[in-house]
Amino acid sequence: xxxxxxxxxxxxxxxxxxxxxxxxxxxxxxxxxxxxxxxxxxxxxxxxxxxxxxxxxxxxxxxxxxxxxxxxxxxxxxxxxxxxxxxxxxxxxxxxxxxxxxxxxxxxxxxxxxxx
Amino acid sequence: xxxxxxxxxxxxxxxxxxxxxxxxxxxxxxxxxxxxxxxxxxxxxxxxxxxxxxxxxxxxxxxxxxxxxxxxxxxxxxxxxxxxxxxxxxxxxxxxxxxxxxxxxxxxxx
Numbered sequence: 001x002x003x004x005x006x007x008x009x010x011x012x013x014x015x016x017x018x019x020x021x022x023x024x025x026x027x028x029x030x031x032x033x034x035x036x037x038x039x040x041x042x043x044x045x046x047x048x049x050x051x052x053x054x055x056x057x058x059x060x061x062x063x064x065x066x067x068x069x070x071x072x073x074x075x076x077x078x079x080x081x082x083x084x085x086x087x088x089x090x091x092x093x094x095x096x097x098x099x100x101x102x103x104x105x106x107x108x109x110x111x112x113x114x115x116x
Numbered sequence: 117x118x119x120x121x122x123x124x125x126x127x128x129x130x131x132x133x134x135x136x137x138x139x140x141x142x143x144x145x146x147x148x149x150x151x152x153x154x155x156x157x158x159x160x161x162x163x164x165x166x167x168x169x170x171x172x173x174x175x176x177x178x179x180x181x182x183x184x185x186x187x188x189x190x191x192x193x194x195x196x197x198x199x200x201x202x203x204x205x206x207x208x209x210x211x212x213x214x215x216x217x218x219x220x221x222x223x224x225x226x
Binding site: 004031040041042043044045048050056058090092103104105106107108109110112 | 158159161207214216219
């Protein structure tokens with residue numbers, strides 16, 4: 001099984017609908033992130049969380065909300081989806097204490113969202 | 117403002133034709149520079165972390181190098197299975213953020 005699991009992997013919805021993307025991890029990491037990837041724009045940070053009680057906005061948080069239900073679970077919601085939220089969404093995790101090992105992000109397989 | 121620029125946007129190579137990908141960065145106090153490989157429809161997969169100028173890391177046909185302004189990912193005698201998008205990211209000391217470049221799409225032809 002994957003260390004970082006995202007559901008659903010693909011979703012098509014209509015403008016105005018509420019959508020939730022879910023992420024769970026088995027790596028035991030405290031830090032979790034939601035990124036959005038668009039062609040030509042790279043990966044952009046939506047929200048990040050350092051633990052269950054610590055949630056922070058990233059560079060493009062407008063139109064999104066998140067919930068950290070447990071250390072292992074971090075969900076992204078679109079309260080009222082719009083077409084320009086069509087994108088590939090990634091959940092990622094990292095260690096809280098970066099001891100100079102590698103410090104990398106561990107990504108899920110992605111959730112492709114299409115808003116019509 | 118922290119910034120990462122990757123070039124070229126796309127690269128086509130013949131199998132065995134070595135080349136380099138570039139990642140230019142601007143960051144105040146580099147904590148680490150990261151290289152990832154991303155296959156279509158998949159999440160990025162970690163390759164290397166570089167911490168300071170002069171550092172080099174190798175993995176199979178890939179070698180990453182770092183200067184104070186840029187990093188190179190050298191691909192020696194590439195094979196078709198090396199075809200992917202290669203992403204570069206930086207992190208500044210004291211921050212949570214990883215700043216990503218837009219990637220280089222590499223296609224290796226048999």
